[in-house]
Structures are given as C-alpha cells and as structure tokens.
Amino acid sequence: MLGRLQMTIEECIKEYKYLAKKIFVKRKRHSSFFGIKYATAELGEPWFDAGNLEKAVKDLLKRKKKDEGLELKEDVSPKCKVNYKCTIWEAARATSAAPIFFKSITLNDSGATFVDGGIRANNPIEYVMNEAHSLWPDRLLGCIVSIGAGWTNTKPLATKSPRLHQVLETLSKIASDANTKAREFGQTQFGTQLKQSQKYFRFHVEQGIDGIDLTEWEKMPWMDAVTQPYLVDKSLEIVACGKSLAYPTGATSQHRSDLFIDVEFQKYIKDFKEWLSPEPFNLQLEAILEDRHNGTCGWILNNQRVEQWMNGKSNKNNNVIWVHGGPGSGKTVLAATIIQKLLEAQTDTSHVGYAFCSRRAVQSSVSSILTSLIWQMVQRTDLSSPSKDIIIKAYQGHVKADKNTGNTSDDASTEKEDQIFFSSLYARLLQSYDRFSLIIDGLDENDQPDQLIRRLLDTSDSQLEASYVGRVLVSQNIPKIANELCKRDHLIDINVSAARVQQDISLFLRDTLHGLEPRLGPEMEADIQNSLLEKANGMFLWAKLAISALKSWLEVLPDHDPQLLVEIHKLPEEMSVLYLHLLKRIFLDHSGPTEKFRKDRRKAIKRIFQWALWSRRALSALEIAPRTICIVVFPAAQQNFTQFLQDPLKHSKQKHFPCALL
Numbered sequence: 001m002l003g004r005l006q007m008t009i010e011e012c013i014k015e016y017k018y019l020a021k022k023i024f025v026k027r028k029r030h031s032s033f034f035g036i037k038y039a040t041a042e043l044g045e046p047w048f049d050a051g052n053l054e055k056a057v058k059d060l061l062k063r064k065k066k067d068e069g070l071e072l073k074e075d076v077s078p079k080c081k082v083n084y085k086c087t088i089w090e091a092a093r094a095t096s097a098a099p100i101f102f103k104s105i106t107l108n109d110s111g112a113t114f115v116d117g118g119i120r121a122n123n124p125i126e127y128v129m130n131e132a133h134s135l136w137p138d139r140l141l142g143c144i145v146s147i148g149a150g151w152t153n154t155k156p157l158a159t160k161s162p163r164l165h166q167v168l169e170t171l172s173k174i175a176s177d178a179n180t181k182a183r184e185f186g187q188t189q190f191g192t193q194l195k196q197s198q199k200y201f202r203f204h205v206e207q208g209i210d211g212i213d214l215t216e217w218e219k220m221p222w223m224d225a226v227t228q229p230y231l232v233d234k235s236l237e238i239v240a241c242g243k244s245l246a247y248p249t250g251a252t253s254q255h256r257s258d259l260f261i262d263v264e265f266q267k268y269i270k271d272f273k274e275w276l277s278p279e280p281f282n283l284q285l286e287a288i289l290e291d292r293h294n295g296t297c298g299w300i301l302n303n304q305r306v307e308q309w310m311n312g313k314s315n316k317n318n319n320v321i322w323v324h325g326g327p328g329s330g331k332t333v334l335a336a337t338i339i340q341k342l343l344e345a346q347t348d349t350s351h352v353g354y355a356f357c358s359r360r361a362v363q364s365s366v367s368s369i370l371t372s373l374i375w376q377m378v379q380r381t382d383l384s385s386p387s388k389d390i391i392i393k394a395y396q397g398h399v400k401a402d403k404n405t406g407n408t409s410d411d412a413s414t415e416k417e418d419q420i421f422f423s424s425l426y427a428r429l430l431q432s433y434d435r436f437s438l439i440i441d442g443l444d445e446n447d448q449p450d451q452l453i454r455r456l457l458d459t460s461d462s463q464l465e466a467s468y469v470g471r472v473l474v475s476q477n478i479p480k481i482a483n484e485l486c487k488r489d490h491l492i493d494i495n496v497s498a499a500r501v502q503q504d505i506s507l508f509l510r511d512t513l514h515g516l517e518p519r520l521g522p523e524m525e526a527d528i529q530n531s532l533l534e535k536a537n538g539m540f541l542w543a544k545l546a547i548s549a550l551k552s553w554l555e556v557l558p559d560h561d562p563q564l565l566v567e568i569h570k571l572p573e574e575m576s577v578l579y580l581h582l583l584k585r586i587f588l589d590h591s592g593p594t595e596k597f598r599k600d601r602r603k604a605i606k607r608i609f610q611w612a613l614w615s616r617r618a619l620s621a622l623e624i625a626p627r628t629i630c631i632v633v634f635p636a637a638q639q640n641f642t643q644f645l646q647d648p649l650k651h652s653k654q655k656h657f658p659c660a661l662l
Contacts, residue, residue, distance in 0.1 A: 004088055005060075005064055005066070005088075007064075015060060017217070017220060019056045019057075019060070020217035020220075021217060022052060022055075022056045023048065023052050023053050023056050024048060024217055025048065025049070025052060048101050048102055050093060050102045050103050050105070053092065053093060053096060053102060054089055054092075054093060057088065057089040057092045057093075058089050061088060061089070066088075068087070068089060069087055070087060070088050086107045090105065090107055093105040093114075094107070094114035095114075122178040122181075123146070123148070123178035123179075123180075123181035123182055125144070125146060125181060125182070125185050126181075126185075128144070141194075141199065142199065142244070142245075142248030143199050143200075143201070143241070143244040143245050143248055144194065144199065144200045144201070145201050145203070145241060145245070146182055146200075146201065146202045146203070147202075147203050147204065148178050148179060148182065148202065148203065148204025148205075149178070149204065149209070150204055150205050150206070150207075150208075150209040150210045150212075178204075179204065182202050182204075186200070186202065188262040188266060189262050189381075190262045198240050198241075198243075198244055199244060201237060201240070201241040201244070203234065203237075203238075203241075205223075205226055205227050205230045206230065207226065208222075208223075208225075208226030209222075209223055209226060209227075261385045261388050261389050261392065262385075262388065264388075264392050265383075265388040265391065265392060268391070268392055268395045268396075269378065269391070271395070271399065272378065272391060272394075272395045272399055273375065273378060275395075275399045276371045276374060276375045276378075277371070278368075278371045278372040278374075278375035279355075279368060279369075279371075279372050281354060281355055281356055281372050281376075282376070284356050285336055285339060285340075285354065285356075288332060288333055288336040288356075289336050289337075289340055291333075292333050292336065292337065293504070293507065293508045293511065293512075294511075295504075295507050295511075296330075296333070296504040296507060296508060297330070297333060297334055297337040297504065299500055299503065299504075300323070300334050300337065300338065300494070301337065301338070301341060303494065305321075305492050305494075306321065306338075306492075306494070309321060309470055309492065310338075310341065310342065310345075310470075312435060312468050312470075319468070319469060319470045319471060319490075320457070320470075320471045320472075320473065320485070320488060320490075320491055320492065321470075321471070321472045321473070321491075321492040321494060322473050322475075322481075322485050322491055322492065322493055322494065323335070323472060323473070323474045323475075323494045323496060324474070324475055324476060324477040324481075324493075324494070324495060324496065325476070325477075325495065325496025325497070325501070325538075326476065326496075326498075326538065326539065327476060327539070327541075327575060328539035328540060328541030328542055328575050329496045329498075329501050329538055329539060329540060329541075330496070330501055330504065330540035330541070331441065331474045331475070331476075331496055332356065332441050332442065332474070333540070334474065334496065335354075335356075335439055335441035335472065335474045336441075338439055338472055339352065339354045339439050342437050342439070348382045348384075349433055349434045349435065350433055350434060350435040350436070350437070351377060351380075351430070351433045351435075351436050351437070352376075352436075352437045352439070353373040353376055353377070353436070353437070353438050353439070354373075354376070354438070354439040354440070354441075355369045355372055355373065355439075355440050355441070356441045356442055357369070357440065357441065357442035357443060357445040357446050357452075358442060358445050359445045366419045366422075366423075366451070366452055366455050366456075367418035367419050367422050369440070369452070369456070370419070370422035370423060370425075370426050371422055373426055373438075374422065374425060374426055374429065377429050378391060383432075384432045386431075386432055387429055387432045390425070390428050390429055391429075394425050398421060419455060423455060430469075434468065435468045435469075435470070436468070436469045436470070437469075437470045437471075437472075438456065438469070438470070438471045438472070439471075439472040439474070440452075440456065440471075440472070440473050440474065441474040441475075442474065442475065443473055443474065443475035443481055444475040444476040444478050444481060448480075449475065449478075449480050449481050449484070450480045450481065450483070450484040453473065453481070453484050453485065454484070456471075457471060457488075473485070477495075497538065498537055498538025499538070500538075501538040501539075501540055502533065502536070502537075502538055504540060505533060505536050505538070505540055505543045506529075506533055508540070508543060508544075508547075509529045509532055509533055509543060509547070510529060512547050513525050513528060513529050513547075516550075516551075516554070518559075519554055519559045519560070520559075520560065520564070521559075521560050524560065524564065524565065527565060528550070528564070528565065528568055531565075531568050531569065532546050532547075532568065535571060535573050537573065539575060541575070542573075542575055542578060545578060545582065546568070546571055546578075549567070549571065549582060549585075550564070550567075550568065553567055556591055586605060587602060587605065589601075
C-alpha cells in the first residue's frame with residue numbers, strides 16, 4: 001500500500017480496518033485436537049480462507065483503478081525494491097501466509113513457494129540490515145524504525161505434566177517473540193551507537209494489547225484507546241524519529257556485516273575470555289601503583305629519550321627501551337608508572353599491552369604472557385569489527401574445537417604449539433592499531449629471557465611494518481638479556497643507577513619519617529633518615545623494609561628511645577641478609593599477652609608462607625591477607641609437601657624469599 005500504491009498512512013489504516021472484516025472470517029468447520037487452539041491449522045488446514053484475502057486485495061486494486069494483474073515491480077524509479085516477478089495480490093498473499101492463518105502460495109511466474117517468516121523472524125531486524133547492505137552497499141545508514149505489536153504474553157508452563165497444547169502454544173510464542181530480538185539488537189554495540197545518535201527507534205505499546213489476537217479485528221477501538229496514551233508518552237521520541245527520517249544527517253557508516261560480527265562476538269566473547277584464563281596483570285598493576293609513593297619515578301618520565309618515545313617522536317627503528325638495574329631498585333614501579341602514563345593517553349587507534357614476569361613458570365612462559373596480552377585487547381569496549389572478526393574465527397577454529405573434544409590448551413597442545421597459535425592471534429589483533437606499546441617487566445625472572453625477547457619483539461616487528469611499535473623491557477642486567485638486546489640497532493639504554501634512585505628514596509624517607517616526627521623528635525628523625533639513606537644505596541625495597549621494621553619497633557619501644565637508632569644501625573645492608581634478619585625477628589618475636597597467643601601467631605605466619613610458596617603464581621598482598629585468602633594449592637612435589645607443611649622454612653630449598661611475603 002505504502003510503496004507500490006503510494007497510499008498515505010491514513011488511507012492504509014482505514015483500508016486495513018475495512019479489509020480485516022473481509023479477510024479474518026473463521027471457517028465454519030473447526031475441529032479440536034486434544035484442546036489445541038487452531039487445531040485445524042496445525043493438522044494441515046489453515047484457519048482462514050486465502051481466497052478471501054486474494055479477493056480483498058484485488059477489490060482494493062479495482063478501487064484504486066489498477067489492473068488486478070499489475071506487477072509489484074515498477075519499471076522506473078521504484079519506491080520499493082523487488083526481486084521476484086509477481087503481481088501485487090500475489091505479494092500480499094506471500095507476506096501473509098502465516099502457517100496457522102493462511103496456506104502457502106506458489107508464484108505463477110517463478111514457481112517459488114512462500115510462507116510467512118514470523119516463526120523464525122517475527123522481528124526481521126537482521127534480515128533488514130542484510131537486505132539494505134545488499135541493495136545499497138556504499139550508502140550510509142540513516143535511520144531504522146522498528147514497530148512492535150506489544151509484549152508476547154508467554155505464561156509459564158505447569159510444573160507437573162503440562163498439556164500438549166500448552167507446550168505448543170508456549171513454544172510458538174517464544175519462537176515468534178519480536179521483543180526479545182529487539183532487546184538483543186538494542187544491547188549490541190551497534191544498536192547502542194544507533195540509539196545514542198537517534199538513528200534507531202523501537203515503538204511498541206507496552207500494556208493493553210498483549211492479550212489481543214491477530215484475528216480480533218473487532219477490538220480495534222480498544223487498541224486505539226490504549227495506543228493514544230502510549231503515543232503521548234513517547235511524543236519526544238516520535239518527534240526525534242520524524243526528524244531523523246526527514247533529515248537523515250550524520251548517518252552511521254557501519255554496515256550489515258558489522259552488525260552480525262557484533263552479534264557473533266557477544267555470543268562467543270564470554271567463553272573466549274574464560275578459555276584464555278590469563279594472569280591478572282591488571283590487578284598487579286593496580287596494587288603496584290597504589291603502593292607507589294607520591295612524587296617518585298618522575299625522573300624516568302622526564303627523560304628526554306623516554307618522552308620522545310612515549311610521544312611517538314622517536315625514530316621508528318629507535319623504539320626499544322631497556323630499563324635495567326639492580327635488585328630492589330624499584331624497576332617494577334618504574335614500569336608501572338610508564339604503563340599508567342601510556343594507558344591515560346590510549347585512544348581507539350592505539351593500544352598498550354603489559355606483563356609482569358615472575359619466577360613461577362606458569363606466569364612467565366611465552367604463551368602465558370601472550371594470553372594476557374590478548375585478554376587485555378579483548379577487554380576493550382572500542383574493539384574494531386576486524387578485531388572482533390579475528391576473535392570469532394579464533395574461537396570457532398581453535399577454542400571451540402578444544403571444548404568439543406574436552407581438551408584445554410594446557411593438555412591439548414605443547415608450549416611450543418601454544419606459542420605459535422597465540423603469537424599469530426596476537427600479531428593479527430595488533431594490525432588494528434596505528435600505534436602499539438608493549439611493556440614487559442621482570443624479563444630476568446624468565447628461564448629463557450632471550451627466547452621470550454625474540455618471540456615478543458620479532459612477532460610485532462614482522463606484522464606491524466606500517467605501524468609504530470614501541471617496547472619497554474625491564475630487567476636486571478644479565479648476560480642472556482644484554483647479549484640479545486645488543487644485537488638490535490638503536491637500543492635506548494636506561495640504567496636505573498643508585499644516584500637516580502637515591503632521590504626517590506630520600507623523598508620517601510623524608511615524607512614517611514616526618515609523619516613519625518612526634519614520636520622520634522627532630523634530631524632522631526634526621527639521624528635515622530641519613531642512616532637509612534646511606535644503607536639503602538639505591539635499593540628502594542631495602543628502604544621500605546627498613547621503615548616497616550622501624551614502625552614495628554615503635555609499637556613496643558617508648559617515644560624518643562635511643563634503642564631505635566641502635567636497631568637501625570644493626571640492619572644489614574645486603575638484601576638477602578636483611579630478609580633473613582627480618583624473618584628471624586618475625587619467628588622469634590616474644591611480644592604478646594600469652595604464650596598461646598604467640599604460638600597461634602607463629603602458626604598463622606607459617607600458614608601464610610605455605611600459601612605463598614606453593615601457589616601457582618605470585619600472590620598479591622590482598623590475597624595473602626588471612627581474612628580474604630582463597631587459594632588453590634598446587635605443590636610441586638607431593639612427597640615433599642607433607643614435610644613442608646610441618647616446617648616450611650626447614651624443608652624449603654628457597655632461602656631468598658619473595659619480597660611480597662614480607
């Protein structure tokens with residue numbers, strides 16, 4: 001009516017009311033089959049006579065002074081697109097051939113048979129997008145208007161022995177529920193974009209018409225009555241819709257293929273993330289930054305070469321920074337500071353990937369690091385359609401295959417095979433960005449750091465020739481790493497020297513001790529600061545451990561007690577000896593109200609060591625906290641584990657404990 005006959009909306013409404021009386025006339029013979037509604041239709045005979053529909057449409061053509069054999073397809077400047085050669089009345093029959101109501105139709109010219117698509121696509125939004133893209137592949141999308149017929153009144157089935165007709169009617173309503181499809185589309189990234197830009201509108205009366213059957217044309221006055229308040233309530237949206245239709249400016253360029261990629265992506269992404277099971281480097285980053293002292297690490301951001309690298313102004317070949325220094329010098333905090341700065345400047349055309357290695361093989365293997373880098377990418381809310389498509393294909397070709405065979409990446413592939421798969425996926429995802437920054441901390445914690453460097457750097461170098469790829473590698477200066485990196489031209493070498501770190505240590509000691517000044521006094525505060533600064537000798541971690549020890553002494557010693565200086569002078573300068581010194585103090589601590597209290601405290605400390613030393617990965621301070629701990633223990637050797645539980649310090653071969661334990 002609207003397209004081929006070019007009738008107005010008012011004419012269409014008036015004509016529909018007239019036609020409904022002629023078309024929806026029930027057959028006299030209407031059998032019942034186990035109480036099933038529309039039983040004759042379900043047994044093979046539609047409920048309404050298709051001949052009435054054909055006659056009504058032909059009568060309409062006559063009233064509009066058109067030949068009843070007039071074809072739907074127009075010769076010049078068509079108002080509606082048509083693929084099949086058929087008459088107008090045949091098209092009306094084809095689009096109305098709902099199995100329950102009217103029988104199917106076979107077109108005279110082509111022989112094609114049609115039934116209504118309501119069961120599969122009562123809300124044909126995806127099909128509409130597909131058709132629009134096929135017809136106008138180079139045109140922008142201006143506006144989508146979706147009009148519903150109220151909520152589907154799906155009643156819950158009886159909990160015990162529901163009747164057959166109840167099951168069939170419920171399944172039919174679920175299959176033809178248009179609102180579910182509308183809601184799913186509106187929640188996709190594309191649908192959300194369209195709604196926010198006022199290019200997608202969904203209208204449906206929410207109350208009052210859900211119980212009205214398609215055939216109950218006599219209830220149209222009631223439908224008018226409940227529709228009017230809805231239109232008033234939605235008046236602003238209706239006006240916006242009218243403007244969008246009349247002036248389709250600012251149209252979106254996302255095509256039909258992007259829509260289906262969005263739908264498929266939402267379907268698979270949850271399983272894909274669970275399958276990756278990455279190391280939570282984001283949690284480590286948060287913990288490190290939270291523990292960083294204000295005002296420190298500024299020197300590395302102000303370094304001219306680092307600043308040029310971060311701004312993308314350095315030579316494309318001069319894009320690898322090696323930050324190296326001794327143990328405890330604060331390299332990890334420097335790495336976290338760089339990561340934070342880059343993340344703040346991240347755009348939809350740039351990406352920042354990062355990892356913190358540890359001596360736990362599960363956390364520092366190449367495949368583990370790659371899965372974490374991939375996971376960081378898929379966490380982004382602004383993923384491009386090509387990236388989503390890459391993830392979908394990876395899921396369907398690799399992840400889904402593992403799920404179907406009951407395998408996981410751990411037992412289905414070797415580490416080498418995992419590296420090949422994840423390296424390829426990682427490199428393909430990187431191609432969506434103009435700039436990529438990679439920061440890897442703790443390379444020296446890996447057993448084969450040279451291989452890790454080659455895998456991470458060579459992958460991005462070979463795949464991203466047209467993009468700027470910047471890398472920051474942080475480690476101690478050990479031969480394997482130095483020899484591998486020195487092979488690369490234009491390396492930016494930054495030594496975390498004691499002189500550079502001393503400035504940050506001085507700031508940390510000054511601020512921390514100033515807070516303790518009421519208990520120390522100005523003179524003792526200055527003496528302690530000078531002593532600790534000298535002993536630290538560029539090891540930030542040493543200074544932090546010393547301050548922790550000082551605070552514990554203040555809990556048992558009186559204010560201004562000279563013994564504090566004595567204890568400070570006793571602190572060993574070598575880090576490993578300091579660890580042992582503090583461990584002895586922890587286990588030999590005789591403070592506490594009762595012997596039972598002291599015994600329980602030692603027992604709790606041992607248990608914390610057990611959790612930390614036998615965990616699959618390095619634990620954060622939050623995870624070690626007794627009231628929040630929730631860890632699955634994976635002992636490396638079961639026969640040694642029993643002895644370890646009895647005395648973790650005696651039976652552990654590890655004498656230099658991770659700083660996180662303290």
